Amino acid sequence: MNRDRLYSLIEARLASRRLIWVGLYGVDAQPLDALPQFSHCFSLRVPLQHPRIPGVAAEDRLGLRASEQGLSAVLALKVLHDEVASACGSPAAIVAFAPFPFFADLLGEYPHASHLGSPWDEFEALNQKRYVEDQLRAFAPQNLNFIDWRPLPQGSSRVEVVRDELARHPIVLRTASSHAGVGHELLTDEAMLASSRLLDDPSAVLGPFLAEHIPVTVSACVFPNGDITLHCPAIQLIGLSHAKSAFTYCGNDTGAIRQLPRPLLDDLDACARTVGRWLHRRGYVGAFGVDALVHEGRLLFGELNPRFQGSIRISNALDAALGRPDILQDHLMAWLGIPAIPSPPLAELVAAQPARSQVLLFNNSAARTRVRRHDAPLPEGAEMLLAPAEHVLVDPGELAFVLEFERSVTTDGRSLEANIAATVQASLATALETQDARRRGRR
Numbered sequence: 001m002n003r004d005r006l007y008s009l010i011e012a013r014l015a016s017r018r019l020i021w022v023g024l025y026g027v028d029a030q031p032l033d034a035l036p037q038f039s040h041c042f043s044l045r046v047p048l049q050h051p052r053i054p055g056v057a058a059e060d061r062l063g064l065r066a067s068e069q070g071l072s073a074v075l076a077l078k079v080l081h082d083e084v085a086s087a088c089g090s091p092a093a094i095v096a097f098a099p100f101p102f103f104a105d106l107l108g109e110y111p112h113a114s115h116l117g118s119p120w121d122e123f124e125a126l127n128q129k130r131y132v133e134d135q136l137r138a139f140a141p142q143n144l145n146f147i148d149w150r151p152l153p154q155g156s157s158r159v160e161v162v163r164d165e166l167a168r169h170p171i172v173l174r175t176a177s178s179h180a181g182v183g184h185e186l187l188t189d190e191a192m193l194a195s196s197r198l199l200d201d202p203s204a205v206l207g208p209f210l211a212e213h214i215p216v217t218v219s220a221c222v223f224p225n226g227d228i229t230l231h232c233p234a235i236q237l238i239g240l241s242h243a244k245s246a247f248t249y250c251g252n253d254t255g256a257i258r259q260l261p262r263p264l265l266d267d268l269d270a271c272a273r274t275v276g277r278w279l280h281r282r283g284y285v286g287a288f289g290v291d292a293l294v295h296e297g298r299l300l301f302g303e304l305n306p307r308f309q310g311s312i313r314i315s316n317a318l319d320a321a322l323g324r325p326d327i328l329q330d331h332l333m334a335w336l337g338i339p340a341i342p343s344p345p346l347a348e349l350v351a352a353q354p355a356r357s358q359v360l361l362f363n364n365s366a367a368r369t370r371v372r373r374h375d376a377p378l379p380e381g382a383e384m385l386l387a388p389a390e391h392v393l394v395d396p397g398e399l400a401f402v403l404e405f406e407r408s409v410t411t412d413g414r415s416l417e418a419n420i421a422a423t424v425q426a427s428l429a430t431a432l433e434t435q436d437a438r439r440r441g442r443r
Helices: 002-014 027-036 059-063 071-086 103-109 119-124 131-137 157-166 190-194 262-281 312-322 327-336 344-350 418-431 435-443
Strands: 020-026 036-043 055-058 092-096 113-115 172-177 182-187 204-206 214-222 228-238 249-253 286-295 298-305 357-362 369-371 384-385 399-405 433-434
Touching: 002 027, 020 027, 020 071, 027 055, 027 327, 036 071, 036 214, 055 059, 059 071, 059 312, 071 103, 092 327, 092 418, 103 113, 103 131, 113 214, 119 418, 131 172, 131 249, 131 262, 157 190, 157 204, 172 228, 182 190, 214 262, 214 327, 228 262, 228 312, 228 344, 228 357, 249 344, 262 286, 262 298, 262 418, 286 327, 357 418, 369 399, 384 418, 399 418
Parallel strands: 020 036, 020 092, 036 055, 092 113
Antiparallel strands: 172 182, 172 204, 214 228, 214 286, 228 249, 249 357, 286 298, 357 399, 369 433, 384 399
């Protein structure tokens, strides 16, 4: 069945309801333009620029791409809440990158609006890493391999347990609800232990540092009857040299994953479908993602992302190029009762999909920065994306922009090819301007 026919089915099921996107980036919703019901696009960052569809980004209203903590983050969510509420005066269906905490109150106030996604409390439960791992172990003990995460004792003995383990090898601490690398910490010596940010977190667990690994990921969708579709397998870019930690999510490479042998691709396929079956058993419907590690020839389950993934923009483009349903279509189909179009085995999808990569670049200074969009020299086939508007400042540690390449950029996910790394460094040097530097330039 072709994509246009699927859009027609979705359009018929939506009927008179307007469709509203709420997400991290407005541009992620671009494929929804094919639906006449698509009426509003609200995001924290980068509005959808469309002549027909109002697109509002909280960062444009606030003049700040804010961190996830603090008053600015609260204000950004308040902007989203108010904008979504203003669009819910008539029957509407909301599709979101992930559930937002204000959805329950908002939907209670506007009962003719519905969220085509999991409720916030279910999202929060599925973000508890240790809980998910324990449940998956019980569900499929023979199907999945896990990293050896160990709980830490509470109280003074915790430090000694960590110190004893650290004396033998580097270790990793992880909190219960880590995401995109936040909530992971590498400790290699006593000095790092003394300055640990996570040691006192009651939910922290201890695991080995698997230095020589390849991080991989796949997006998927669960349908109400238990069917599972797969999308955009890729090697993830993790902890690159320009990132703030060894675990920071830095992007995806859909071409590099072709280097994995067929048995490992089959294992990743089986892993995603096993996680999907477990989600289906607990009533989950819609998009999710699975991250895993290839280490010493074995695939190890990494984590579940009960939402769309950071690769959604590339995933949608690749699926469109292959003429197959994209993850946004599948999510809507699942929630609207439209049967799934079966996915090919993951290895076939890997062989068919074009090579495309995205590299995330961050404001690593201690000051807020401005992105100068047109000053970064880029090679052919590269593009700067997701930069904020000129009046928007970027908080320290936050994404400044993305470089997208029409090719592969890595072999292991933990480093970039030399020419790509040089492009990244040149882009950071020329595109970012701190407020302090801007003031000095005026003198």
